[in-house]
Amino acid sequence: MTFFSRKNIKFLSIVFALLILISVSFRGADNPLKGFVLGASSPFLKTFRIFSGGTADFFNFLGSIGDLKSENEKLIQKNQGLLAENARFKDIEKENGVLRKEFGLAPKNKFDIEASFVIAQDPQGLGNYIIVDKGNDKGIRTGMPAIVSDGILIGRVTDVYANTAKITLITDSASAINAEAQNSGAKGIVNGEYGLGIKMNMISQAQEIKEGDAVITSGLGGEMPRGLVIGKISRIDQSKDKLFQEASVLPEADLSDLRIVFLVTKF
Amino acid sequence: MKNFILFIFCVTAVFFQLSIEGSFFSSGRIPDLALALVITLVISIGFEKSAGWLVFTGLLIDAGSGTIFGTAALAYVFIGWAISHLAAVADIRFRKILFAASLGAITVFSEITKDLFFWASFRLKGYYLHQLFGMRMNFFSLDYFLKIIYTVLAVYFIYYVFRRSSRKLLQEPIKLARRKRF
DSSP states (O other), X not given: OOTTOHHHHHHHHHHHHHHHHHHHHGGGTTHHHHHHHHHHHHHHHHHHHXXXXXXXXXXXXXXXXXXXXXXXXXXXXXXXXXXXXXHHHHHHHHHHHHHHHHHXXXXXXXXXXXXXXXXXXXXXXXXXXXXXXXXXXXXXXXXXXXEETTTXXXXXXXXXXXXXXXXXXTTSTTOXXXXXXXXXXXXXXXXXXXXTOEEEEEEETTSOOOTTOEEEEOOGGXXXXXXXXXXXXXXXXXXXXXXXXXXXXXXXXXXXXXXXXXXEEXX | OHHHHHHHHHHHHHHXXXXXXXXXXXXXXXXXXXXXHHHHHHHHHOXXXXXXXXXXXXXXXXXXXXXXXXXXXXXXXXHHHHHXXXXXXXXXXXXXXXXHHHHHHHHHHHHHHHHHHHHHHHHHXXXXXXXXXXXXXXXXXXXXXXXXXXXXXXXXXXXXXXXXXXXXXXXXXXXXXXXXXX
């Protein structure tokens, strides 16, 4: 078989064409192409996602029937505790309002958010990200934080297309977020690890942190609002050079099965 | 008709991988349906006839990935070309267990090759964009092991479905890739 067989020539010409495509794709030059393909497939992806979500829920339900009774009892107890706590918070909110009025402080604004539907997620499981059905058309910009529920951070917008956007999750190794432990105020940087783990690094040795402490965004740098919940500290270690402490953090949100997320457009 | 069926196969595999699998598999364990299809196509119809479909599938995956546009297509074309040189696989198709084992081994090597392409792509992107944190790969984790196992099973499934549908829908079997004898 000669090297210049028909198959090899076809292979080499495709490789050559793809290398040209790759070289022009650097520095975001591929965004219009990706945006076009994602825009065209967005309705199908959305439909598939809704269908798969329903099916997965059904199987999860079947698998969890045995645990439902004990879980229900636990939830009733938890609910009673939350009702009491809620009543206390309402009281504190009222007091807070009165004090703000007394001191002449402006009322604390909540974020402006844009609800969006998750249409696709990382197909390779290498970088953790999702794709949502809101993009440039709804004023989405790179860097906007993405949250679920009432202020649980899940990631940040890293690429924006015409009507879709890519959110890099906090578990991605390329993600770096300024954070602090809520109780002690110890500051650090939260990075993602392979899989679903996250770590809080660069915590000063002088600061005391405990397992179970909530980790929130510190708001340093102005890229994120302060106080978004990231997770809870599950383990504390020393960094390799022993200069800093580092903590494993359990994400507060279930990042493996996201359906609807909120993009913080203004804070 | 044949092209339309191949188009449906490619689009369905990619849509399933991008949108549906995440609901059933945890991150890091998602089987690579597109790669499974690539392996099936090359073994079933040969590299030359499937090359266009490998590029098409790769570009669709690239659109939904964080990689540089064209990386998956390049990885799939390279894998397809390499598989096409293993002509022995086509010759042992009648020996079912041996064929299944060869298919499994090809899938494992293809998956690792593809992930190395992706890893290189992320590193290159990180280097040129001066990103502080690059992507870390962990080939020796339970997640990665399970991902490979699931992908091998996906190859068996897709190969079976593809062979069956090609017989039924086309009224004639898709011609198998065979070793050229010189």
